[in-house]
Amino acid sequence: MPQASSRPRKEVIKLLKFLGIKQIYDVKLNHIYSAELLRRMVKRISTLDFEKYGECGLFRAFNNAVKNGIVEMIVEMVKVCPNLMHTLDKNGRVFLMSSIAHRQEKIFSLFYGLEGRNGNLLSVTDYFDNTMLHCAGELSPSTQLARISGAALQMQRELQWYREVESIVNPRAKTYCNQNGETPGQLFTKSHEKLMAAGEKWMKQVATSSTVVGALIITVMFTAAFTVPGGNKDTGFPVFLHEKSFLIFIISDAISLFASSTSVLMFLGILTSRYSENDFLKSLPRKLVIGLCTLFISIATMMVAFCAALRIVMDGRLEVVIPVSLLAGIPVTLFILLQFPLLFEVFISTNGPGIFNRKMKRWY
Structure with missing residues (x-):
């Protein structure tokens, strides 16, 4: 009897999978679980001192969230601990610079939602004296380029990133040289030479x-x-x-x-x-x-x-x-x-x- 009753249920599941409803349901369920996990995590973070953030791996989790473009996680963590916006990754980059380097447009757009648009985030440099504009001048990660069809459209997307960052930074950043003596424009031309030819x-x-x-x-x-x-x-x-x-x-x-x-x-x-x-x-x-x-x-x-x-x-x-x-x-x-x-x-x-x-x- 149990086997007989489970057979119609399996047939229904197969039908839902065929129609795509099962996949939508699974995605929605995962989102609910992720939101609940984030809520509990943030609640726990709010009880910790700033000195303990490193011990519990919070900085690493924050940098990984920036790298992978998890907007909800960034927003909730910053609301609890605003100092996370100024923490550095392994290259000495704040979250805004890291979002540019990894081409995460949703994370970068969070800058436009900051009160007063914190100017301190725009003037920082990393361990190699690269500015935000230098980060935009570097070639995009291959995983991000692969999302765009055609080398010409990939080049267009790189230019859109560079122009967007250029519009918000201090004009002096255009002539600022990094440790290799390269301005952002020179770095962009050098790193995109092959992509431009393609x-x-x-x-x-x-x-x-x-x-x-x-x-x-x-x-x-x-x-x-x-x-x-x-x-x-x-x-x-x-x-x-x-x-x-x-x-x-x-x-x-x-x-x-x-x-x-x-x-x-x-x-x-x-x-x-x-x-x-x-x-x-x-x-x-x-x-x-x-x-x-x-x-x-x-x-x-x-x-x-x-x-x-x-x-x-x-x-x-x-x-x-x-x-x-x-x-x-x-x-x-x-x-x-x-x-x-x-x-x-x-x-x-x-x-x-x-x-x-x-x-x-x-x-x-």
Whole structure:
């Protein structure tokens, strides 16, 4: 009997796993347990003297939380012990510098929620005389870079970090030299040399392949504009000039021609770019977005023009036109599936709200 009653329960668990509900439940349960553990830990910390923090491993736990981006833990621990904000890790860095070195944007954004934005956190240096801007100039950890697709977008993210830190530090930090005699700008250029070369190669590969497609569409659509379906009358005008399908064909052909021409020009702009550091921040990603969008429009309108021409040639035989028109949607769908994730990521990274929360509410 117990085995018989447990069988339906196992089947229900399998169904929940298949639907993804079990995974969501487990994540929520782990979060509840973690929150309760943090609450008890903070309560215990509040009863200790500052001298005992090191003995119980609090400093190590705090630095690990910064390294792994555990925001809730940082906030609760600082509320109980504000001095943790000024404790140093093994490299002599306070939590704000460490968040930059490990590229933890959520931890870094906590700075914007500090009352008065504690200036002491901005002027400190580590054991190697590196400032916060030096930390931003170092290459991001490989685990953080791996989250971003494409070397060009990785270079863009590094520039976004550097510009963000640059906007809050003292202007004199830009010319401050560390123990190796390097300014933050020099360190950034040196440490990102290989990534920049990889980003240039990635951009040129995408632009080259897309230019070939765009050029083929230009050739086809330009030719189609002068070889209209159905031919011309003796007067020189198209036979189906007054048909709605012919009007759709001409408009779609023109849009496809203009869109593909714009796309090719954008990709040519990428191929002939200087590829300086600043180009990766806005210029190159925007050209890539415009190029991919116009290329998609050209492919979609080319299929529309094809379907309109087919309807004219087949004299409205829908039993042929409809199935072929449905097949014409396959290339458009494939383009969306293959390129839309990249297009979306580039667009959000370039024109989105950004990874930093400058409007964070005061938390301490």
